[in-house]
Structures are given as C-alpha cells and as structure tokens.
Amino acid sequence: MTRSAQSQRPEASLPPAAEHPFLLACRREESPFTPVWLMRQAGRYLPEYRRVRERLSFLELCGRSDLAAEVTVTAAERLGVDAAIIFADILLPLVPMGVGLRYEKGDGPRIEQPIRMAADVDRLTPVSVEESLAFVAETVRLSRAGLNGKVPLIGFAGAPFTVASYLIEGGSSRMHVTTKVLMQRDALTWQRLMERIVDVTADYLNMQIAAGVDAVQLFDSWVGCLSPRDYQRHVLPYTKRLISALRPGVPVIHFGTMTGSLLELMRDAGGDVVGLDWRVEIDEAWQRLGPEVGVQGNLDPALLFADAAEIRRAVREMLARAGSRPGYIANLGHGVLPETPVDNVLAFVDAVHEYGRR
Amino acid sequence: MTRSAQSQRPEASLPPAAEHPFLLACRREESPFTPVWLMRQAGRYLPEYRRVRERLSFLELCGRSDLAAEVTVTAAERLGVDAAIIFADILLPLVPMGVGLRYEKGDGPRIEQPIRMAADVDRLTPVSVEESLAFVAETVRLSRAGLNGKVPLIGFAGAPFTVASYLIEGGSSRMHVTTKVLMQRDALTWQRLMERIVDVTADYLNMQIAAGVDAVQLFDSWVGCLSPRDYQRHVLPYTKRLISALRPGVPVIHFGTMTGSLLELMRDAGGDVVGLDWRVEIDEAWQRLGPEVGVQGNLDPALLFADAAEIRRAVREMLARAGSRPGYIANLGHGVLPETPVDNVLAFVDAVHEYGRR
Numbered sequence: 001m002t003r004s005a006q007s008q009r010p011e012a013s014l015p016p017a018a019e020h021p022f023l024l025a026c027r028r029e030e031s032p033f034t035p036v037w038l039m040r041q042a043g044r045y046l047p048e049y050r051r052v053r054e055r056l057s058f059l060e061l062c063g064r065s066d067l068a069a070e071v072t073v074t075a076a077e078r079l080g081v082d083a084a085i086i087f088a089d090i091l092l093p094l095v096p097m098g099v100g101l102r103y104e105k106g107d108g109p110r111i112e113q114p115i116r117m118a119a120d121v122d123r124l125t126p127v128s129v130e131e132s133l134a135f136v137a138e139t140v141r142l143s144r145a146g147l148n149g150k151v152p153l154i155g156f157a158g159a160p161f162t163v164a165s166y167l168i169e170g171g172s173s174r175m176h177v178t179t180k181v182l183m184q185r186d187a188l189t190w191q192r193l194m195e196r197i198v199d200v201t202a203d204y205l206n207m208q209i210a211a212g213v214d215a216v217q218l219f220d221s222w223v224g225c226l227s228p229r230d231y232q233r234h235v236l237p238y239t240k241r242l243i244s245a246l247r248p249g250v251p252v253i254h255f256g257t258m259t260g261s262l263l264e265l266m267r268d269a270g271g272d273v274v275g276l277d278w279r280v281e282i283d284e285a286w287q288r289l290g291p292e293v294g295v296q297g298n299l300d301p302a303l304l305f306a307d308a309a310e311i312r313r314a315v316r317e318m319l320a321r322a323g324s325r326p327g328y329i330a331n332l333g334h335g336v337l338p339e340t341p342v343d344n345v346l347a348f349v350d351a352v353h354e355y356g357r358r
Numbered sequence: 359m360t361r362s363a364q365s366q367r368p369e370a371s372l373p374p375a376a377e378h379p380f381l382l383a384c385r386r387e388e389s390p391f392t393p394v395w396l397m398r399q400a401g402r403y404l405p406e407y408r409r410v411r412e413r414l415s416f417l418e419l420c421g422r423s424d425l426a427a428e429v430t431v432t433a434a435e436r437l438g439v440d441a442a443i444i445f446a447d448i449l450l451p452l453v454p455m456g457v458g459l460r461y462e463k464g465d466g467p468r469i470e471q472p473i474r475m476a477a478d479v480d481r482l483t484p485v486s487v488e489e490s491l492a493f494v495a496e497t498v499r500l501s502r503a504g505l506n507g508k509v510p511l512i513g514f515a516g517a518p519f520t521v522a523s524y525l526i527e528g529g530s531s532r533m534h535v536t537t538k539v540l541m542q543r544d545a546l547t548w549q550r551l552m553e554r555i556v557d558v559t560a561d562y563l564n565m566q567i568a569a570g571v572d573a574v575q576l577f578d579s580w581v582g583c584l585s586p587r588d589y590q591r592h593v594l595p596y597t598k599r600l601i602s603a604l605r606p607g608v609p610v611i612h613f614g615t616m617t618g619s620l621l622e623l624m625r626d627a628g629g630d631v632v633g634l635d636w637r638v639e640i641d642e643a644w645q646r647l648g649p650e651v652g653v654q655g656n657l658d659p660a661l662l663f664a665d666a667a668e669i670r671r672a673v674r675e676m677l678a679r680a681g682s683r684p685g686y687i688a689n690l691g692h693g694v695l696p697e698t699p700v701d702n703v704l705a706f707v708d709a710v711h712e713y714g715r716r
Contacts, residue, residue, distance in 0.1 A: 300584075
C-alpha cells in the first residue's frame with residue numbers, strides 16, 4: 001500500500017503547543033482527533049535510520065546529539081505521527097555507572113559487571129547526569145528545534161524494576177530469575193539498588209524536562225514477569241518515589257508489558273497515562289483503571305506484518321474499544337519490530353487518523 | 359529447612375483411586391485437603407533425576423520407559439505430592455514428524471527444518487502414535503504400576519498453539535513474531551498446520567488415556583503472547599477441537615502462562631480445570647471463570663528461592679485466595695526451575711498440606 005500523501009492527516013486542525021492533541025489526551029481533555037505515535041518509531045525498520053546506523057554503533061549514535069535529533073525528527077515527519085520521542089535508550093544512565101554496558105549486534109545489551117550483592121551496589125560510580133548525560137539534554141534541545149513546535153516531544157527512561165533487572169541479569173532475560181532471587185533473598189541490597197536507580201533516573205528525567213520535553217514515558221518493559229504481590233512489595237514504592245520526584249506539570253506515561261494484572265498497581269504508582277500492551281482489551285483495562293488516568297496502546301506490533309486491510313480492521317476495533325472517552329493515545333503495545341514494512345506502519349498511522357476523528 | 363518426616367502429610371485420610379483429593383478437585387468435589395503437585399516435579403533440581411540424566415540425553419531418557427517411569431514415581435514419592443505426572447516432553451510428537459528436533463544442552467529444543475510455508479506442512483511425516491510413540495504408553499503403564507494406586511497419574515501434551523510456535527520459530531522464542539506473521543499472512547497454512555497438530559495430539563493423549571492416565575494436562579505455555587482477538591480467531595477453534603476429541607471422563611487441565619486476559623477464552627476452548635500462572639490472583643481469576651471449572655496454580659516458581667518462612671507465608675496467602683470453593687489444585691504457576699533447592703520444594707508441598715486441611 002502506498003500512502004495517499006498527507007490527505008488523511010488532519011493537519012489543518014493542528015493547534016499550537018500545549019493544545020496539541022497528544023498533550024490534550026495526556027490531560028484527558030477533548031481533542032479533535034485521536035493522537036498516535038509508535039514506540040521505537042525511529043528504529044531499524046526505517047531505511048533513513050539504517051543509513052545513519054551504517055556509520056555508527058548504537059551507543060555512538062546516542063552520543064551524537066545532532067544525528068540523534070535528526071533521527072528523532074525524521075521519523076516523526078516521515079510517519080506523520082502526533083508526537084516525537086527522543087532517540088536514546090533506557091540503559092544510557094548505566095554507562096556512567098561503570099558496569100560495562102555493551103550493545104552486541106543482534107544480541108541486545110550486555111552488562112559485563114552485573115549486580116548480584118551489596119558490594120556490587122557499592123561499586124557503582126556516582127552519576128552526575130548533567131555531566132555524563134549532557135548529550136541527551138542536547139538531543140532534546142536539537143530535536144525541539146528541528147520539530148519547530150509542530151508536534152510535542154517525549155522524553156523517556158527505564159523504570160526502576162526494568163533497569164534493575166538488566167543490571168542484575170547482565171542483559172535481557174526470559175524468566176528474570178536472578179532478579180527475583182535477589183529481591184527475595186537480599187531485601188537490603190535490592191532496596192539500595194532500587195534507590196540508586198530511582199535517584200539517577202529522577203535526575204535524568206528532570207534534566208530532559210528542563211531541556212524541553214513536553215511529556216515523559218517510563219518504560220517498565222519487563223515488570224510483567226512479577227506477581228501482583230511482588231510488584232506491590234518490591235517495585236511500587238520505588239516507581240512511586242521516582243514519579244513523585246519529577247518536575248510537576250509534565251505528563252507521565254507509565255508503560256509496561258504483560259501487565260494485565262498489575263494495571264491498578266501501576267496506576268497507584270503514578271502517571272497520567274497508563275501504557276497497555278496488546279494482551280489486554282482497552283475498554284476493560286480503562287474501566288478497571290478508573291477516571292483519573294488516560295490510556296495508551298495497544299496493537300500487537302506483529303500485526304503490522306499483516307496486510308493493510310487487516311491492519312485497518314484491527315485499528316478500527318482498537319479505536320472502537322477506546323471509545324470517545326477523552327484521554328486515549330493510539331500506539332502499539334510495544335516497540336515497532338525491526339523487519340516491519342514501512343508502508344504498514346504508515347497504514348497504521350493513517351487508519352488511526354481516519355477512524356479517530358471526532 | 360529439613361522435613362519433619364511425613365508427619366505433615368495427611369496420609370491416613372487418603373481415599374482410594376477415583377476418590378483421591380486430586381481427582382475430587384478436578385471434578386470440583388469436596389476433598390479432605392488441598393491436593394498439590396508441581397509442574398516439572400521430576401526435573402533437574404532433583405539429585406535423583408540428575409543421576410539418571412548423567413547416563414542419558416533428555417530424549418534417550420524419554421525413550422527408556424522403565425527409567426522414565428522410575429523418575430516419575432521417585433519424584434512423586436520424594437515430594438509427597440498428590441499426583442504424579444509422566445516423564446515426557448511436549449515436543450515428543452514432533453520426533454516422528456521428521457522436523458529434526460534436537461535438545462541442545464542449556465539451550466532448549468531446536469528444530470532443524472522449521473515450518474514456514476504450505477510446502478513445509480506437506481513435508482511433515484504422517485504419524486501413527488501407536489507405532490512411533492508407543493514408549494510413552496509404556497511409560498504410563500510402568501508409572502501406574504510403580505505408583506500402585508497411591509496417587510493418580512497425569513498425562514500431558516503441548517497445546518496446538520505452543521507446539522505450532524516451536525515448529526515455526528524453530529525453537530524457543532521471546533516474541534513469537536514468525537508464528538504471528540504466518541498466522542496473519544498465510545491463514546490457510548496456519549489452518550493446515552494446526553489441524554495436523556490437533557489430530558496427532560488427540561491421538562497421542564487418547565493413547566495415554568487408554569494406557570491408564572487419570573487426568574491430562576494441556577500445556578499452552580506460550581499462548582499468552584497473543585492478544586485476545588488473535589487467540590479467539592487463530593487458536594480457540596483448534597484447542598476446542600482437540601479437547602472435544604479426547605475420550606470423555608478423564609479430567610483435562612488447560613494451562614498457559616501470561617494468560618491473564620485469555621482466561622475466559624481458554625475456559626471456552628475447554629477443560630475441567632484452568633491452570634493459572636502467578637501473574638493473576640486466584641480469587642479474581644476464578645471469579646471471572648465462573649462455576650463450571652476448577653483452577654490450578656499459581657505460586658511464582660522463583661519464590662522457591664526465598665527462605666522457608668517466606669514460602670510458607672506465600673502459600674498461606676495463595677490458599678487464602680483459593681478459599682474453600684471445591685475445585686482447587688495447588689501448584690506453581692509454571693515448572694520448577696532447575697536450581698531450586700529441594701528443601702524449598704518440600705517446604706512448599708508441606709505448607710500446602712498444613713494450611714490446606716478442611
């Protein structure tokens with residue numbers, strides 16, 4: 001499917017700055033159409049992104065604020081989405097902590113010195129985000145300049161549990177057993193590690209806010225491996241402390257996957273919008289979450305491998321479930337997958353704009 | 359923690375055969391105490407099992423019915439659980455299909471010729487379970503003899519989706535993208551593959567039933583990667599057909615993980631008992647499932663790495679959520695993890711028996 005220019009995007013109705021549909025939805029105010037963006041919208045599926053990555057490693061690209069901003073802005077413009085998200089990674093704050101973070105080709109992040117005991121926490125280098133992560137603030141400023149007020153800019157960070165699980169497992173994990181064992185067996189080390197992460201992450205997000213992001217998203221991507229009981233005891237207090245430490249007035253999107261049974265607890269931890277994955281139905285989830293939050297999501301990223309007609313059907317069903325209640329942001333239920341056809345991503349965005357008019 | 363002999367196990371109250379607490383619970387009838395068993399109770403965490411495995415590969419052990427039965431019976435006796443489960447694997451029916459199934463050390467199953475298109479389905483060798491999987495029927499008979507009526511014997515198989523996902527991905531997978539893409543893009547190949555799996559699995563389970571298992575469990579371990587929409591369209595009809603094809607009168611436990619939003623659909627697909635993972639609360643899940651099914655589960659296997667006091671607390675909370683409604687079988691929310699301390703597994707079983715008296 002090729003795209004019918006910008007005809008389907010309601011450009012003319014775009015209001016300026018704080019009145020943009022994405023920010024209206026974050027505040028649960030009426031908006032003229034359903035805003036949409038995609039997690040990992042500046043990613044490997046996009047030829048423009050792959051061209052930039054030919055010359056640079058992932059971490060090098062994050063460090064080159066000019067190129068990171070270019071990638072951020074290009075993706076938002078190419079897709080015609082209603083928000084841009086800075087090009088960065090949830091594990092960037094681990095670089096100055098001195099744990100030996102590396103990104104291996106196709107294998108995801110590796111941490112050479114994982115955290116397994118109290119002494120490992122002591123060994124973490126104290127981080128001044130203003131010094132060691134200044135390049136992210138610069139990416140925010142350059143992205144804002146590049147976007148020129150056309151769409152809002154989202155900043156982000158990993159939530160404490162997900163960052164801790166990478167630190168403890170030493171990389172991605174399926175069952176997160178080492179993390180759970182440490183949490184159960186060594187509550188004090190867990191507490192100290194989580195507090196360290198909360199402090200650094202709060203500084204990091206507040207730096208992004210000071211540099212000009214309009215909203216932030218907290219990625220607790222792997223928290224769905226926990227039982228509600230463990231979430232409540234070992235995660236909720238820290239995420240809550242982190243969100244409470246953020247500069248007020250900037251909407252927070254609180255996202256995780258496999259969180260069907262954790263949604264109410266995640267809401268209690270904080271955030272203006274709860275990000276849903278595809279495993280829950282939007283209407284049921286939002287009903288459970290109550291009137292005080294918006295929701296974001298939730299198409300299965302794998303559905304973008306179907307044909308355009310099927311994608312349009314799925315979007316239509318998704319929007320029908322979201323209904324007309326203010327506070328809904330269309331998105332996938334997790335990041336765009338690397339091999340996704342660009343035309344299908346465009347079909348997704350266009351279908352939201354077409355079916356999501358008020 | 360060491361075990362206080364068999365004192366905590368209510369041996370004296372054990373009724374014979376069909377009146378065993380495990381089978382009473384499968385039928386949602388009152389039972390004198392809460393029955394308990396553990397998925398993968400005959401596994402690597404057990405020294406007796408590791409000793410047998412020193413001499414044989416995983417597939418070799420499955421093929422040696424005498425040793426498979428020994429492993430089955432030893433685990434049930436050692437733990438004092440209320441049901442034994444045959445030692446086998448959900449992928450055994452793939453061996454005669456000729457897809458090149460291998461088990462690599464620490465790396466899980468690999469399939470050398472994965473299924474990706476119609477021609478791959480055509481290539482599958484037709485399977486006569488009575489010929490190629492006769493050793494499993496023999497394991498059932500020998501296990502039954504070894505158990506001598508003391509506790510019931512559970513047979514099992516992989517559910518169609520989970521088996522299909524291994525066949526398509528060529529092994530374990532995190533996101534199951536290839537499976538979802540095939541399902542979306544090539545509905546006819548998906549249908550033919552699922553029908554083949556349903557037919558073989560029905561024959562395979564009926565053979566186990568004929569050989570004498572008292573109940574069967576269907577493992578749809580990875581089905582929680584799907585949205586409710588995709589489960590309903592692409593999985594439910596096949597699982598339903600499979601369960602309907604089983605010889606009546608033998609209880610079916612229908613288990614999956616990450617299925618918080620799929621529970622009602624899984625119930626509709628069939629089964630007398632729905633197996634829950636730790637991501638849902640038993641009381642809420644059972645409430646949603648309604649009066650027509652029992653439930654099984656659901657402690658996080660990682661919790662067995664905590665100390666005995668914490669395990670006992672968690673069991674107590676789990677049983678409190680299960681309440682006094684007949685039809686509850688205590689278990690973990692997935693298989694015992696390889697490094698789990700045996701004493702903690704015993705503490706789990708003992709705590710269920712201690713707190714689960716009527």
